[in-house]
Amino acid sequence: MKSGRGLGLLLPAALLLLVAFVLPVGMLVPTSFRPYVPLVGITSGFTAGYYTRLVTDSYYLEIIGRTLALGLTVTLATLLIGYPLAYFLARTRSQWRNWLTLLVVFPLYLNLVVRTFGWIALLAQNGLVNQALQTLGVVNEPVKLLFNFAGLMIALTHIFLPFMVLVLIGPIQNIPRDVEDAARVLGASWGSTFLRVTLPLSMPGILSGSILVFVLTISALVTPRLLGGPTYQVMSTLIFDEFLQRLNWPAGSAAALLLTLMVLTLVFLSGILARRTGARA
Amino acid sequence: MSPAVSGAAPALRVSGLRKAFGAVVAVADVSLDAAPGEFLSLLGPSGCGKSTVLRMVAGLVEPDAGQIVLAGEDITRVPVHRRNLGLVFQSYALFPHMTVHDNVAFGLRRRGVGEAEGRPRVERMLELVRLGPLGARYPRELSGGQQQRVALARALVTEPRVLLLDEPLSNLDALLRDEMRVELKRLQERLGTTMIFVTHDQAEALILSDRVVVMEAGRVEQIGRPEEVYRRPATPFVARFLGRANFFAGTIAPIDARGVVIMVEGGLSVVAAPRPGLHPGQRVQVAIRQENIRLEPAGAGGAGNRFAAKVVFHAFAGQSHHYVVQLANGRELEVAAPGGSLPLARGAAVVAAWGPDDVVTLAEDAPGAGGAR
Numbered sequence: 001m002k003s004g005r006g007l008g009l010l011l012p013a014a015l016l017l018l019v020a021f022v023l024p025v026g027m028l029v030p031t032s033f034r035p036y037v038p039l040v041g042i043t044s045g046f047t048a049g050y051y052t053r054l055v056t057d058s059y060y061l062e063i064i065g066r067t068l069a070l071g072l073t074v075t076l077a078t079l080l081i082g083y084p085l086a087y088f089l090a091r092t093r094s095q096w097r098n099w100l101t102l103l104v105v106f107p108l109y110l111n112l113v114v115r116t117f118g119w120i121a122l123l124a125q126n127g128l129v130n131q132a133l134q135t136l137g138v139v140n141e142p143v144k145l146l147f148n149f150a151g152l153m154i155a156l157t158h159i160f161l162p163f164m165v166l167v168l169i170g171p172i173q174n175i176p177r178d179v180e181d182a183a184r185v186l187g188a189s190w191g192s193t194f195l196r197v198t199l200p201l202s203m204p205g206i207l208s209g210s211i212l213v214f215v216l217t218i219s220a221l222v223t224p225r226l227l228g229g230p231t232y233q234v235m236s237t238l239i240f241d242e243f244l245q246r247l248n249w250p251a252g253s254a255a256a257l258l259l260t261l262m263v264l265t266l267v268f269l270s271g272i273l274a275r276r277t278g279a280r281a
Numbered sequence: 282m283s284p285a286v287s288g289a290a291p292a293l294r295v296s297g298l299r300k301a302f303g304a305v306v307a308v309a310d311v312s313l314d315a316a317p318g319e320f321l322s323l324l325g326p327s328g329c330g331k332s333t334v335l336r337m338v339a340g341l342v343e344p345d346a347g348q349i350v351l352a353g354e355d356i357t358r359v360p361v362h363r364r365n366l367g368l369v370f371q372s373y374a375l376f377p378h379m380t381v382h383d384n385v386a387f388g389l390r391r392r393g394v395g396e397a398e399g400r401p402r403v404e405r406m407l408e409l410v411r412l413g414p415l416g417a418r419y420p421r422e423l424s425g426g427q428q429q430r431v432a433l434a435r436a437l438v439t440e441p442r443v444l445l446l447d448e449p450l451s452n453l454d455a456l457l458r459d460e461m462r463v464e465l466k467r468l469q470e471r472l473g474t475t476m477i478f479v480t481h482d483q484a485e486a487l488i489l490s491d492r493v494v495v496m497e498a499g500r501v502e503q504i505g506r507p508e509e510v511y512r513r514p515a516t517p518f519v520a521r522f523l524g525r526a527n528f529f530a531g532t533i534a535p536i537d538a539r540g541v542v543i544m545v546e547g548g549l550s551v552v553a554a555p556r557p558g559l560h561p562g563q564r565v566q567v568a569i570r571q572e573n574i575r576l577e578p579a580g581a582g583g584a585g586n587r588f589a590a591k592v593v594f595h596a597f598a599g600q601s602h603h604y605v606v607q608l609a610n611g612r613e614l615e616v617a618a619p620g621g622s623l624p625l626a627r628g629a630a631v632v633a634a635w636g637p638d639d640v641v642t643l644a645e646d647a648p649g650a651g652g653a654r
Contacts, residue, residue, distance in 0.1 A: 178374035181341050184361040185368040186439070187391035192362075196387075200378045277378075 025260060032253035042249060050254035060238075064258075067235040070152060071218040075210050077157040078164040082209070083202075086168035091177075104165050112159070116226045119155040120146065123227075147229040155227050156217050163216065164209045171205030172198075203277045211270045215263050235259050290353055292317040292475040293338065293443050298347035300333055307333040309499035311347070315443070315475050320466070322478045322486040325496035326522070331479045334496075335445050338477065339368050351442055362391070367436030367474075371448040373428045375420040381407070381431050382416035388439040406438040409468070426457045433465070437472065446478045450485065462489060483523045487511060495519050517566050517643045526568040527614045530645070533563045540637050543567055547610040552585040553640035566643045571617040573639035576604065579630040586640070590614070590633045592625050606633055 035045045054060045089101055107115060122128045123145035130142040145151045175198060183193040221236040228237065235255060242252030291314040300308040308330040315321045323331040336342040338349055340361035349357045356364055376384050382403055389399040407413050410430040420428055429449060436444055449465075450458045466489055469476050480486050486493050487507040495502045495510055495518075503515040514520035521528070531545030541553045543565060551567055559565070579589065593613065594605035602624055604616040614633055625631060 176372060176374060178370045178372045179376060181339075181361075182368065182370060182374040182435075183376070183387070185339055185341070185364075185366060186388035186435070187362045187365070188387075189362050192391065197376060 025257070028253040028257055032250055032257055034250045036248045036250045050251045054254060054258055063233050063235060063238055066149070067218050070149065070156065070234060071214045073153050074156045074160060074217040075214045077153065078161050078213050079206065079210060081157070082161055082164035082168060086165045087172055089165070090169050090172035105162050107159070108162050112222050113226070115159060116155060116223050119158070119227060123151050123154065146227060147232050151227050152224055155223050156220060159223060160213045160216055164213050167209035167212055168202070168205045172202055175201045204274060207270055207274050207277070211267060214266065219259065219263070291315055292319070292352055293477065294350040295334070295338065296348050298334060298337060298349070299345045300337060300342060301345055306499055308337070311496070311499070311501055313494055313501065313504060315477060317475055318473045320469055320476045320478065320489055320491045322480060322490040322493045323496055324480055324483060324486040324493050327481055329496045330499040331496050332447055335447050335477060335479050339366055339445055340364050365439065365442055367439065367441035367444040369432050369436050369444070369446045369449045371451050373432045375428055375431055377420055380416065381412065381418050381420065381423070384420065384431055385435045385438050388435065392439060402438055406434040410434045425453055426461060429453065429461065433468070437474065441474070443475045443477060446476060448479055448481070465489065495522065514568070514641060514643070517645070520568040520641055520643060524570055525615060526570045529567040531565055531567055533559055533561050533565060535561045541642065543642065547612050549588065549610065551640060552637045553642045554637045556642055558644065559642060564645045566645050568641040568643065569635055569639060571615045573635050574614060574616045575634045576606065576616060576618060576625060576631045577634055579632055585637065587632050587634045590631050592627050592629045592631060595624060595627055597624065606631060608633070
């Protein structure tokens with residue numbers, strides 16, 4: 001039976017998902033409703049207070065908003081930088097193509113912590129970027145690029161760019177050159193061809209690349225922690241601190257579940273969007 | 282709408298076109314004219330440069346040298362989207378994210394034709410290619426033949442000065458291909474559009490074309506009406522590429538009253554019709570098409586081009602019988618006889634005969650001599 005064999009092939013992955021994702025996340029659910037009393041620990045009562053605090057307290061709302069804004073800008077930035085690069089790599093007939101692709105992927109081979117420290121060296125008050133800007137006379141005072149939104153955005157964009165490019169190359173390669181040529185022969189200029197043919201046909205890649213980068217950005221921990229310092233928080237660093245600094249597991253669980261819910265909602269919505277655009281492509 | 286082969290200014294004139302990709306010369310030197318309303322085929326094996334010529338005319342490939350003149354206007358340096366040509370691809374190249382209607386309307390929109398004026402034009406064109414009710418469908422919901430008709434409608438709706446077709450029928454199965462050939466020819470006669478048709482299929486080129494341009498290795502081997510290139514090939518390549526023939530290498534013996542006598546390998550002498558440019562002692566190739574050889578009962582009398590032979594192979598192919606016969610000197614000939622004739626048994630003794638007019642004599646040492654004529 002065909003479908004039976006298909007299910008058999010899914011089994012290992014399904015088991016892994018169950019043990020490594022569904023069960024641990026599921027176990028967070030009861031924890032997130034327990035009251036935490038300082039110096040005593042988790043008690044056996046019931047409270048929804050950690051959830052209401054997350055969505056009403058301006059401190060937490062700011063962190064959630066910042067996380068989403070970071071996800072959005074990093075996604076947009078990787079898309080703007082990554083699309084032309086992916087288009088070039090997908091279409092070039094250069095003999096250097098494989099080397100260039102390797103160059104795009106290369107940062108992934110370096111340890112994340114090492115790369116992040118590299119960015120600290122570049123973005124610090126007296127770092128390379130500020131020295132260059134001052135030497136060129138662009139600015140008089142050093143620009144603050146660490147422990148704020150700009151620094152996080154620059155570093156995360158760099159770190160997640162390879163993912164965007166790699167995801168985009170395939171779908172762009174799948175657009176037949178003939179289809180673009182047909183548009184041009186029919187009277188469409190280069191720009192018009194791009195807007196009306198190439199871009200719509202790239203949508204599947206743009207969608208999956210954006211989801212990937214967005215999800216990776218809002219759940220990134222190491223880079224926000226090192227470049228944001230102890231005070232400039234995003235959701236992942238907040239969860240980390242609740243669990244390991246304040247030992248408030250219920251608050252951490254609630255924040256973790258909210259982040260998970262946000263990611264799942266996004267994946268679900270993109271699935272609907274993909275089906276709607278993909279149905280026509 | 283019969284094409285004016287002479288007189289009127291050509292709809293398209295290509296002269297001295299050349300294109301190299303790195304060290305590979307795809308098109309060495311191609312010149313040709315297409316008269317208004319003419320159906321002109323570029324015929325040749327894959328890699329002969331015919332598609333590159335078409336893409337240069339379309340503006341998708343930039344020529345290294347040469348000139349492309351469209352109805353008197355030099356368009357060699359005009360960008361693709363301003364040439365007002367139509368191009369139909371082998372892969373159809375429809376826009377998968379648009380409906381059939383929007384595909385056909387695409388060219389009109391780019392020319393600033395609005396919905397109100399465009400819609401009836403699109404519908405009329407879809408009607409013409411017999412796709413009237415399918416405007417709301419997406420390309421993936423159509424069969425291959427229907428997709429190719431959408432591509433035709435899309436290219437024709439803007440009333441292009443010349444329609445270029447790049448192997449448009451090659452992806453269709455045999456039956457559908459025959460049907461589309463007829464449809465294409467009717468469409469062309471009805472609209473009077475000049476069409477340049479690229480194909481590697483010699484039967485397709487012969488059936489559809491007013492004139493055929495035979496190409497090989499980036500050069501034009503011969504340009505002529507289908508009967509001309511088939512009956513009087515200018516070069517050995519053309520003779521080999523169009524139809525099946527038996528080839529002999531030989532030398533011209535002194536020319537006498539009977540015609541040209543050619544001494545060919547194996548000690549045979551073949552009589553050919555006189556043709557200018559042949560002189561005694563010249564090395565030539567002789568081609569005799571398989572359908573021009575008659576198989577007669579052994580012993581029948583007559584003079585010239587009659588050779589005793591034995592049937593060594595027979596196969597029936599519907600429209601014709603295929604034979605291989607062996608001459609007394611061991612040389613084998615391929616022969617095609619009408620399918621209605623009585624089959625000859627294997628081993629039967631026959632006489633293979635052909636007329637002097639059926640002998641194609643080709644000078645061996647002048648590959649480009651046939652040129653454009």
